[in-house]
Amino acid sequence: MKTKYVHGMVALALLAGLNGCKPKNAGSVVSGDAAAKVYVAPGKYDEYYNFVSGGFSGQLSVYGLPSGRLLRVIPVFSVDPEKGWGYSEETKPMLNTSHGQVPWDDLHHVSMSQTNGEIDGRWVFVNGNNTPRVARVDLKTFRTAEILELPNSGGNHSSPFITENSEYIVAGTRFSVPPDDKSGDVPINTYKENFKGTISFISVDKDKGNMDVAFQLQGPGVNFDLSHAGKGKSAGWFFFSTYNTEQANTLLEVNASKRDKDFIMAVNWKMAEKLIKEGKGRKQAVKYASNRFDEKTHTATSTIKNQVTVLDIRDYPGLVYMIPCPKSPHGCDVDPTGEYIVGSGKLAALIPVFSFDKIQKAIANKSFDGEYEGIPVIKYEAALYGEVKKPGLGPLHTEFDDKGNAYTSMFVSSEVVKWNVKDLKVLDRVPTYYSVGHLMIPGGDSRKPTGKYMVAYNKITKDRYLPTGPELSQSAQLYDISGDKMQLILDYPTIGEPHYAQAVSADVIKANSVKFFRIEENNHPYVAKGESNAKVFREGNKVHVNMTLMRSHLTPDNIEGIRVGDEVYFHTTNLEQDWDVPHGFAIKGALNAELLVMPGETTTLKWIPTKAGMYPMYCTDFCSALHQEMSGYVRVSPAGSNVPISF
Numbered sequence: 001m002k003t004k005y006v007h008g009m010v011a012l013a014l015l016a017g018l019n020g021c022k023p024k025n026a027g028s029v030v031s032g033d034a035a036a037k038v039y040v041a042p043g044k045y046d047e048y049y050n051f052v053s054g055g056f057s058g059q060l061s062v063y064g065l066p067s068g069r070l071l072r073v074i075p076v077f078s079v080d081p082e083k084g085w086g087y088s089e090e091t092k093p094m095l096n097t098s099h100g101q102v103p104w105d106d107l108h109h110v111s112m113s114q115t116n117g118e119i120d121g122r123w124v125f126v127n128g129n130n131t132p133r134v135a136r137v138d139l140k141t142f143r144t145a146e147i148l149e150l151p152n153s154g155g156n157h158s159s160p161f162i163t164e165n166s167e168y169i170v171a172g173t174r175f176s177v178p179p180d181d182k183s184g185d186v187p188i189n190t191y192k193e194n195f196k197g198t199i200s201f202i203s204v205d206k207d208k209g210n211m212d213v214a215f216q217l218q219g220p221g222v223n224f225d226l227s228h229a230g231k232g233k234s235a236g237w238f239f240f241s242t243y244n245t246e247q248a249n250t251l252l253e254v255n256a257s258k259r260d261k262d263f264i265m266a267v268n269w270k271m272a273e274k275l276i277k278e279g280k281g282r283k284q285a286v287k288y289a290s291n292r293f294d295e296k297t298h299t300a301t302s303t304i305k306n307q308v309t310v311l312d313i314r315d316y317p318g319l320v321y322m323i324p325c326p327k328s329p330h331g332c333d334v335d336p337t338g339e340y341i342v343g344s345g346k347l348a349a350l351i352p353v354f355s356f357d358k359i360q361k362a363i364a365n366k367s368f369d370g371e372y373e374g375i376p377v378i379k380y381e382a383a384l385y386g387e388v389k390k391p392g393l394g395p396l397h398t399e400f401d402d403k404g405n406a407y408t409s410m411f412v413s414s415e416v417v418k419w420n421v422k423d424l425k426v427l428d429r430v431p432t433y434y435s436v437g438h439l440m441i442p443g444g445d446s447r448k449p450t451g452k453y454m455v456a457y458n459k460i461t462k463d464r465y466l467p468t469g470p471e472l473s474q475s476a477q478l479y480d481i482s483g484d485k486m487q488l489i490l491d492y493p494t495i496g497e498p499h500y501a502q503a504v505s506a507d508v509i510k511a512n513s514v515k516f517f518r519i520e521e522n523n524h525p526y527v528a529k530g531e532s533n534a535k536v537f538r539e540g541n542k543v544h545v546n547m548t549l550m551r552s553h554l555t556p557d558n559i560e561g562i563r564v565g566d567e568v569y570f571h572t573t574n575l576e577q578d579w580d581v582p583h584g585f586a587i588k589g590a591l592n593a594e595l596l597v598m599p600g601e602t603t604t605l606k607w608i609p610t611k612a613g614m615y616p617m618y619c620t621d622f623c624s625a626l627h628q629e630m631s632g633y634v635r636v637s638p639a640g641s642n643v644p645i646s647f
């Protein structure tokens, strides 16, 4: 790279150096070679895929690193016209819940699937914080493959965090709520008796990735914030940060932050798994949706399930311990060795680091400091490895590099602090613009972190870009962490509000990416595998149009015999067998918007015409020199007309 692109790099480096618009406050941290470090020449690929949560946009975005180029937005809990997601009959069931269609959610966290504690590039799991759901995105197609609703939960902020061999992803409830079978009409001020904190263990099928609620742990009505699975020696454990251990039903500071310390909850999930295998736990009636997009039929189905197995944690001594953690812990991160558990109290001015070995010793020696709601509380000093002193204000989240260092985001003092995990000394700090939330180092959450880049996802943007009215794009910042000092090298806008993100070397994913679907393998019930198979037929008030899309025509393109009030299904098959030749489909007045159909795939738009008239239809994706010709007409006659179907 050095010799080949040197001219471009010099030019860019100069530009960066001469940039008169650069905000003054960033001047001290941007150096002259920053441009060279993020420059990916035209036609060249980025080194990493970066999967970034979209917060309240309900989407997951994919960036290239180090360029910061947006590669794709993957709709998960949202509808998305660009992909026809949520508009086609095949994708609509993905957004089903026990409440009906919920085409939005608040996507906070990203966990890529792991094998032996390393990111394996098969799937990305994400959570929906509002109508509690977790989803799995398949990285062969970069599409949402599954969405699972979670019962007994109110929000699932503490999710989805994954075990080292993707055995489970977990989801802790953000709001304690009365369990679903008792949630009829309960006074809010009966919080202490009636509200429960629930943690869902969601099993992940080894080969297919299919998720289901394996079991739930139920306990006192605390709020779970974040969590992480143990690694290596601590692999059989899970650690959750909690807040509102006062169990107040209003979270104004006076109620919920009275305690000097809340807790990190340590859960022996191997033991929970064993108890479940032995038939322990009780069956509870619930309702939750399990939605899957079938790889073979390219069609989603939604199933409502009605039972979960619940373990009441206080019934099983040894399953759960509490570890005191200063003031409203937020992040709870485990270092690559699995020995150190880092708690981050949002309102604390230090970072406590706990030792897994010491926790085990404390349990063996019963070094307890009483109980919390029947759960043993390990003495703070007995679990503590040490404290990072004066790291900054408002520690939130920690990631790790390959040299034994940790990086913690400081929301209040708006900086990233680098510290050494062994001696707990602060090594470096850099400002962020502004108020950083999560951080991300590729692999920084796994057993095998890298040490080249770190991204800060900021909560406030202000003056970082040209103003765009009252609403500004959210912002990410890329740092070079290969040297002793962190160095800011790039700002780039993000989609929605980014919370957690993960990244993996492009090689792990690139080779498996699907380029198109084989038309021979298309088994959609309404597929037309060639233009001669295209047809229109009526079944009562339903009319099926088995249509083909091929450069540059719709077949059929002139349809008559449709009546007002008919349910018309355009089953559009893209006959192309080449990479990156989608066709789109839209018809005037259709409430379900439009389709985007990948080569070899069949996708259905449902349309109920309400007025007689002439309805143009066309391909929405510019596909050839004759793209504008890829169009046609549908004649809609009044209800009861006897114009015969013709095409």
Ligand code: K7E
Binding pocket: 108, 109, 157, 226, 330, 396, 397, 436, 437, 438, 498, 499, 500
């Ligand atoms: Cu700190 Cu929802 Cu992970 Cu955002 S949470 S920052």
Ligand code: RUQ
Binding pocket: 622
């Ligand atoms: S057509 S290339 Cu509307 Cu000019 Cu788009």
Ligand code: CUA
Binding pocket: 549, 550, 551, 552, 582, 583, 584, 619, 620, 621, 622, 623, 624, 627, 628, 630
């Ligand atoms: Cu097909 Cu434009």
